[in-house]
Amino acid sequence: MALIMDNVDPVYVTETKNAFDRYNRENFYGKQFDISLLTLSDSIRIVRISGFENAGAALQYLDKASKLAGREIIPWLSENKYSFIIIDDQNLEILNGNKDIKTYRKFLSVYFPGSFPSVK
Numbered sequence: 001m002a003l004i005m006d007n008v009d010p011v012y013v014t015e016t017k018n019a020f021d022r023y024n025r026e027n028f029y030g031k032q033f034d035i036s037l038l039t040l041s042d043s044i045r046i047v048r049i050s051g052f053e054n055a056g057a058a059l060q061y062l063d064k065a066s067k068l069a070g071r072e073i074i075p076w077l078s079e080n081k082y083s084f085i086i087i088d089d090q091n092l093e094i095l096n097g098n099k100d101i102k103t104y105r106k107f108l109s110v111y112f113p114g115s116f117p118s119v120k
Contacts, residue, residue, distance in 0.1 A: 001058045001065075002092075003047040004040075004101060005082045013037060013045045016074050016082075020049060023065065023073050038092075041099055048092070058086040059115060085116065 003020070005013055017035050024033045031051070038046040052058040065073065066084045074082070085108060087095065095104050108116040 001049045001052065001062050001084065001086050003049075003069075003082050003084055005045045005047065005077075007043045008045060008077065008081050010045070012077060013047065016077065017047050019074050020047060020065075023068075024049070038096070040096065040101065044099075044101060048087070050089075055086060055088075055112075059112070062086060062115075086112070 003016065005016065008016075014037070017037055021035050024031070024035075033049050033051040036048050036050070038048060040046055049061070052061060062084050069082075069084075070077075070079045085105065087104070091104070091107075095101065105116060
């Protein structure tokens with residue numbers, strides 16, 4: 001699972017990582033999630049949360065976290081500055097190579113209909 005951040009100051013990217021680390025410790029005791037920061041481009045940063053058993057578990061986490069993000073987890077960050085996706089190691093490597101987040105979002109809308117809005 002990843003949070004895609006567009007044109008967000010690096011300080012807020014780091015604070016977002018810290019906020020999700022806190023959220024995970026408070027809500028998923030005994031569960032080990034790894035959180036990493038990645039730079040896709042000058043304007044796109046990624047906060048990646050890994051450690052899910054499968055895509056279904058990542059989608060469940062995403063559903064819960066995305067509903068709370070703007071209110072409780074990262075309320076200081078405008079909702080038009082971030083979006084959620086799921087991504088595995090292999091697809092992250094491809095995305096890091098081609099830097100094409102729009103095409104990856106289209107891929108998600110095809111393989112997970114209803115979970116990710118289609119990109120125009």
